[in-house]
Amino acid sequence: MPSSRLRKLAKLPDSTTRQLNMYTLAASAAGVGVLALTHPAEAKVVYTPANHVIYENQTYRLDLSHDGTADFELKNVFNTFSGNDAGYLRILPHISANQVWAAAHAPHCGSGQLCAAALPNGKVVGSKGSFQPDFPGGEMMAASDVVSSQSGSWVNVTGYLGLKFAIKGKTHYGWARLEVSAQGYVVTATLKGYAYETVPNKPITTGKTKGPDVTVQPDGSAASLGRLALGRK
Helix, strand or coil: CCHHHCCCCCCCCHHHHHHHHHHHHHHHHHHHHHHHHHCCCCCCEEEEEEEEEECCCEEEEECCCCCCCCCEEEEEEEEEECCEEEEEEEEEECCCCCEEEECCCCCCCCCCCCEECCECCCCEECCCCCEECCCCCCEEEEEEECCCCEECCCCCEEEEEEEEEEECCEEEEEEEEEEEEEECCEEEEEEEEEEEECCCCCCEECCCCCCCCEEECCCCHHHHHHHEECCCC
């Protein structure tokens, strides 16, 4: 078609153009708002792989949420009492709001102490868990002396700690996987990884390290060294 016969588009006044642009921006903002309401943020599990050996007379400060503050402490203590050498592995909540899933029945774990449960893979950790308030000296995981008297749920066991802790005053759930060896009076623990749920009060499943709702958080060597208080003889 000859160019002379093409219709020329009418040029809109500047005021009208500005009004159309404002309308378009307002409509776009409204659409984003609707999307935000209909697609809330999904829950996320933050998983951190690890391989930290905790020898006798060492304390590992476990920072589940990577906020720079320890949530729990894993203490591996060697002690001599009345000539009897013994090793003790305990977990201590760093603040009173944090709690550990306690064992209902543990070998030689009576009323004088509270023992931490060694949970299996696939266990749901949430509000129905057997969490107990902070106990003086923490919850016992494993104890072993020179005459091979052993106690606790973690003697020569690989399992999961069920953990309940606070982030900005709100309850979150997590887990930590450990391998524990108790031979004679020597107790050794290896932290293999840990995870927490970012949504308050939402349960987490032990051992879940993959999936669309899982984020892997590297455990940097510099940060890791800061969490381990050395004191091995």
